[in-house]
Amino acid sequence: MKDQTMKLYSMPSSGNSYKVRLLLALLGRDEVPCSDVEYGSATLEQAHAHKRLPFGKAPVLQLDDGTLLPESNAILTYLGHGTRFVPTDPVTQAQMLAWMFWEQNQHEGVIAVRAALRSYAHRRADATPERLADLLTRGNALLQTMDDHLATRDWLVGADVSLADLCLYAYTHTADTRGGYDLAPFPAVLRWLERIRALPGYVGL
Amino acid sequence: MKDQTMKLYSMPSSGNSYKVRLLLALLGRDEVPCSDVEYGSATLEQAHAHKRLPFGKAPVLQLDDGTLLPESNAILTYLGHGTRFVPTDPVTQAQMLAWMFWEQNQHEGVIAVRAALRSYAHRRADATPERLADLLTRGNALLQTMDDHLATRDWLVGADVSLADLCLYAYTHTADTRGGYDLAPFPAVLRWLERIRALPGYVGL
Structure with a gap:
């Protein structure tokens, strides 16, 4: 059964995961939960096994419809769209x-x-x-x-x-x-x- | 004096430069000239000396106002904006x-x-x-x-x-x-x- 809410799969010690958590905080989006993953841990292996990490890496943003978006910088562009953090020019x-x-x-x-x-x-x-x-x-x-x-x-x-x-x-x-x-x-x-x-x-x- | 036309600084044998030339061809934008650069050549050193390659690498797209845009994939997004090659969703x-x-x-x-x-x-x-x-x-x-x-x-x-x-x-x-x-x-x-x-x-x- 699909988990149907936006959620960030995030590795606590990783800068790539942190940059997404930083943008979420600056945008005041406290409603988006983080699910911690650690390389080599049962949690990460389980997440990977369930195809939650399309490129085998965190972070991954799960959208409300279950779509999985990998790559920290692509996640930034998605979450930043229409905010002060993306120039319109x-x-x-x-x-x-x-x-x-x-x-x-x-x-x-x-x-x-x-x-x-x-x-x-x-x-x-x-x-x-x-x-x-x-x-x-x-x-x-x-x-x-x-x-x-x-x-x-x-x-x-x-x-x-x-x-x-x-x-x-x-x-x-x-x-x-x-x-x-x-x-x-x-x-x-x-x-x-x-x-x-x-x-x-x-x-x- | 600034050179004031769109121009691609391109390294002929490089895949990163080629991807921009491919997009220009698919868009039928034959009017954009390519200026060849080769690493270690006088041409590249001269271009670099003149700050034509902001990150020291080709390709770089020079815009009509002289602005220099580096990074092949950023150049693709700029040239692809509003075309069939960029999904609107x-x-x-x-x-x-x-x-x-x-x-x-x-x-x-x-x-x-x-x-x-x-x-x-x-x-x-x-x-x-x-x-x-x-x-x-x-x-x-x-x-x-x-x-x-x-x-x-x-x-x-x-x-x-x-x-x-x-x-x-x-x-x-x-x-x-x-x-x-x-x-x-x-x-x-x-x-x-x-x-x-x-x-x-x-x-x-």
Whole structure:
């Protein structure tokens, strides 16, 4: 029997899941419950077995009719549609998506991966000094790209906060504590992180 | 002085650039010129030096007012806006974006990377047997995900071709010739590739 209410399958420690929880909080949508999943747990295996995770990963948003929507950034666009977090101008909207694709193609594969290698016991075998050093160099270059861009503006695109900011906040705001990156050389990024933390309704990871 | 016409900075051998050229061809937009860039070439360095490639990568779409839009999939959404390639229903549109984020986060980092390791002389040092074997296993799992999904439908989302199909076609249609993947175990993928090749206006890589 299908479960017929909107629900977020969310992995508590994951930045990809957190970015959706952050948007839900900023939108005041307390009515959407979260169902926690953990990799390797019976809960996740059960969820996967029941085809609740189409790409085998959290987060997944279950819609009211039972439709399952995977991919954190696609979920953001769905929930953000028609809100202040999605610019209406087509060019600004495309620029927002450009940062979000960059996040999934570049930023997450470096900064989130270095954090995972340092945090999760089952990833420790892959955490060689060479790999951690390479991810440090590449991550610093990505943070520099963000810092250069934010040096002259408050938000990544347009004149207001957008999904691009929430999306990139997720793994950037723990780049120091989890990823081992020094954020001091990126003052524009640090100011931007504070700006997001000050948004009404903000919740932490 | 700014160059004030729409133009695509495109890398001829790259699937990410090709997917934009394919959409332009299917839309019959022959008026948009392509400016070829090659990594390591004077042309690319010059383009980069002139800040024509915001993330240091092709493709980049230059708009009529000089705005530079990076990221292949963001360019697709911009050019596809209001055409048959973008579903109007918000759920189907979000599902389209889910496949496009999956392509950049999973598919491209495996299938396109294996092709690059086999094709480009400067990548050969990274092309260890272990790495190629790992990318083969992971790529086959990704192709299986597509095949399972396409077994019961003609297109990745909705009832018609969308940007999700064009996006994933780019690196899937050369997975055999460039990536060294055997596509025979994925008959639904093979039929879907044929469906895309049959679209009016289709151009090859």
